[in-house]
Amino acid sequence: MSDSALSVDALVVGCGFGGINAAYRLVKRGLSVRCIDMAGNVGGTWYWNKYPGAMSDTESYLYRYSWDKEDLQSYAWAHRYLSQPDILAYLGHVADKHQLRPLMDFGVEMKSARWDDSVHRWIVVCSNDQTFKARYLINCLGVLSQPHYPDFQGICSFSGSIVHSSRWPDDLALQGKKVGIVGNGSTGVQIMTAIAPLVGELISFQRHPQYSVPSGQEPVSKTQRANINRDYESSWNRVWNSYMGLGLNESNRKTMDADEAERNAIFQQAWDAGNGFQFMFGAFGDLAIDKTANEEACKFLRRKIDQIVTDPHKAAILKPKEPYARRPICDSGYYQIFNRSNVDVVDLLVNPIRKIIPSGVELSDGTKHDLDILIFATGFDAVDGNYKRVRITGRDGKSLSQHWADGPTAYAAVSCAGFPNMFLVSGPQGPFANFPPVIESELDLIMACVEAAESAADHHSDSLGGADCTIEALPGAEATWSALCTDGAKSTLFWGVSSWIFGTNVDKKDPWAKFYLGGLASYREYVKKIIANNMEGFVTTVLDVATDN
Numbered sequence: 403m404s405d406s407a408l409s410v411d412a413l414v415v416g417c418g419f420g421g422i423n424a425a426y427r428l429v430k431r432g433l434s435v436r437c438i439d440m441a442g443n444v445g446g447t448w449y450w451n452k453y454p455g456a457m458s459d460t461e462s463y464l465y466r467y468s469w470d471k472e473d474l475q476s477y478a479w480a481h482r483y484l485s486q487p488d489i490l491a492y493l494g495h496v497a498d499k500h501q502l503r504p505l506m507d508f509g510v511e512m513k514s515a516r517w518d519d520s521v522h523r524w525i526v527v528c529s530n531d532q533t534f535k536a537r538y539l540i541n542c543l544g545v546l547s548q549p550h551y552p553d554f555q556g557i558c559s560f561s562g563s564i565v566h567s568s569r570w571p572d573d574l575a576l577q578g579k580k581v582g583i584v585g586n587g588s589t590g591v592q593i594m595t596a597i598a599p600l601v602g603e604l605i606s607f608q609r610h611p612q613y614s615v616p617s618g619q620e621p622v623s624k625t626q627r628a629n630i631n632r633d634y635e636s637s638w639n640r641v642w643n644s645y646m647g648l649g650l651n652e653s654n655r656k657t658m659d660a661d662e663a664e665r666n667a668i669f670q671q672a673w674d675a676g677n678g679f680q681f682m683f684g685a686f687g688d689l690a691i692d693k694t695a696n697e698e699a700c701k702f703l704r705r706k707i708d709q710i711v712t713d714p715h716k717a718a719i720l721k722p723k724e725p726y727a728r729r730p731i732c733d734s735g736y737y738q739i740f741n742r743s744n745v746d747v748v749d750l751l752v753n754p755i756r757k758i759i760p761s762g763v764e765l766s767d768g769t770k771h772d773l774d775i776l777i778f779a780t781g782f783d784a785v786d787g788n789y790k791r792v793r794i795t796g797r798d799g800k801s802l803s804q805h806w807a808d809g810p811t812a813y814a815a816v817s818c819a820g821f822p823n824m825f826l827v828s829g830p831q832g833p834f835a836n837f838p839p840v841i842e843s844e845l846d847l848i849m850a851c852v853e854a855a856e857s858a859a860d861h862h863s864d865s866l867g868g869a870d871c872t873i874e875a876l877p878g879a880e881a882t883w884s885a886l887c888t889d890g891a892k893s894t895l896f897w898g899v900s901s902w903i904f905g906t907n908v909d910k911k912d913p914w915a916k917f918y919l920g921g922l923a924s925y926r927e928y929v930k931k932i933i934a935n936n937m938e939g940f941v942t943t944v945l946d947v948a949t950d951n
C-alpha cells in the first residue's frame with residue numbers, strides 16, 4: 403500500500419443528494435470525512451442529466467433536505483417542480499452553506515475498495531492514484547447513474563452525432579436538425595416535448611408506449627409559498643408517514659367502489675391536478691395492485707391520447723396496451739407534440755430497428771430514416787449499475803459481485819454481510835419513493851450503525867488500550883429483508899411489466915426486486931424497530947486497535 407494513503411474516518415463516494423447528506427451527518431458526528439466524485443461538481447444524477455427539459459417531478463418544496471429548517475423557509479424556488487439547473491444550484495448551495503465543498507475531490511473515481519482485516523480499514527484506490535484508508539466506506543453511487551446503451555448493429559457507422567440523454571453535450575445544436583430518439587420513458591418524454599419546436603424533424607423510435615399525464619408545472623405565487631412555509635412541519639410529517647414520500651394525498655379508496663361516472667370524474671380531477679404519482683396513488687388506492695382497477699385507469703388514459711392526438715395512426719401507436727405499472731410519468735404537453743407536422747412516431751414493436759447506417763436508421767422492412775442526430779434516451783443500469791464498475795472486496799476476499807451473484811441485496815437497504823463498516827445510500831432494496839426523504843431515512847439507520855460501532859469502540863478502548871469496532875449485516879437478516887422485498891414486489895402489478903425497477907431493461911433475465919415496494923413509512927418503521935432492538939440483524943465486533951493505521 404502506498405505510504406501516501408490518506409487516513410480518514412469516513413470516505414463518502416458520490417456527491418449527489420446522498421453523498422452531500424452523508425457527509426453532513428458524518429461531519430456533525432465529529433468524524434473526519436473526505437468525499438470523492440468522478441463528476442466535476444456536486445449533483446450526482448443531476449450533474450449528468452442536463453438534457454433539454456430535464457426536470458424533477460417531485461413538488462419543489464419536498465425535493466430537498468428536511469433538516470435545514472432555516473433553508474426550507476428562505477431558499478428561493480419559483481415553480482411547482484425544479485428544473486435540472488435549479489436542483490444543481492440547490493445542491494451547490496447546501497454544500498457551500500454547510501462547508502462541505504472543501505471536503506470534496508471532483509474528477510476522482512473509486513477504482514477499487516478492499517477491506518483489510520489486519521488494519522480494520524477499507525483501502526480505496528482512486529483513478530488519480532490517491533489511496534484512502536477509511537474506517538467507514540459510504541457508497542452513494544446513485545440509483546440512475548450508469549447509462550444503458552442499446553446494442554444496435556452499426557452504431558459506430560453513423561455519420562451524425564449520437565448522444566445518450568445522461569451525457570448531453572453542452573454544444574449540441576438542434577435547431578432545424580433531423581433528430582431521431584430511441585426511448586420514451588420519463589427522460590425521452592421530457593426531451594421530445596422540449597425539442598419538438600426547435601428541430602426540423604423529430605422521429606420517436608418507440609418500442610413500448612407509456613402512459614403519461616400532465617405535470618401541472620406552474621409558477622408558485624408568494625401566497626402559495628407563504629402557505630407552504632407555514633405548514634412545512636406538517637408537510638414533512640405527511641411525507642414520513644406516507645407510501646411515496648411525495649406529500650400527496652394518497653387514496654385508500656378502491657376504484658371499483660366508485661361507479662363509472664364517479665370513477666372517471668376522479669380520474670379527471672387527478673389528471674387536472676397533474677403529476678403521474680398523484681394520478682397513480684392519489685386518485686384511488688389500488689391501481690398498482692388490482693388488475694381491474696388498473697385497466698380502468700388505462701382506459702381513461704387511452705381515451706385522453708385519442709382526444710389529444712388528432713392523427714389516429716399516431717394515436718394508435720402511442721396508446722399502451724400493457725397495464726399502467728411502470729414508474730408513473732408526467733409531461734408538459736408530450737402527446738400534443740405529435741400534432742406537429744415535424745414530429746412522427748415509429749412503432750418498433752411492428753417494425754424493429756434492423757441496424758444503424760451512416761445516414762440514420764434502417765428498419766426491418768427496409769425503410770430508411772435519414773438523421774443528423776440520434777438520441778438514446780434508453781435509461782440506466784439502475785441501482786447496482788455503478789457498483790459493477792468498481793471492484794469491491796469484503797472480508798475473506800469475497801467480492802461484492804460474488805455476493806450479488808443472484809441479484810443485488812442489502813439489509814434494510816444499507817449493509818451487506820461480509821462487508822464490515824461499508825454502507826450503501828440508495829443502494830439495492832431501498833424504498834421506491836421520493837429520493838431525498840428515502841436517503842435521509844437510510845442515513846438514519848447508517849448513522850445508528852456508526853453510533854453503535856463508535857460507542858462499542860469507545861467502551862472497550864480503555865481495557866484494550868485502544869479499539870476499533872466493525873458493524874455489518876448478519877447474512878440471515880439480509881436474506882429476510884431481500885425476501886420481504888421480493889414478496890412485496892410480486893404483490894404489485896409492476897412485477898409483470900418490464901422496467902428498470904426490476905433490472906429487466908438491461909439484463910434479459912428474470913425480474914429482481916431492486917427496490918422495497920412497501921413504502922417509505924413502513925421502511926421507516928422497520929428501521930425504528932432495528933434501532934429499538936439494539937441494532938437487530940447487525941453484528942458488531944470489537945477489535946484490538948491496529949498498530950499500523
Ligand code: NA7
Nearest residue numbers: 546552584585586587588589590609610729779780781902
Ligand atoms: P427508462 O424509463 O428505462 O426508459 C428507457 C426507454 O428506452 C424506454 O422507452 C425503452 O423502451 C427504451 N429502450 C431501451 N433500450 C431500447 C432498445 N434497445 N430499443 C428500443 N427502445 C429501447 O429510462 P429513462 O431515462 O426514461 O427514465 C429512468 C428514470 O430516470 C425515470 O423513471 C426517472 O425516475 C428518472 P421499452 O420500454 O424497454 O420498450
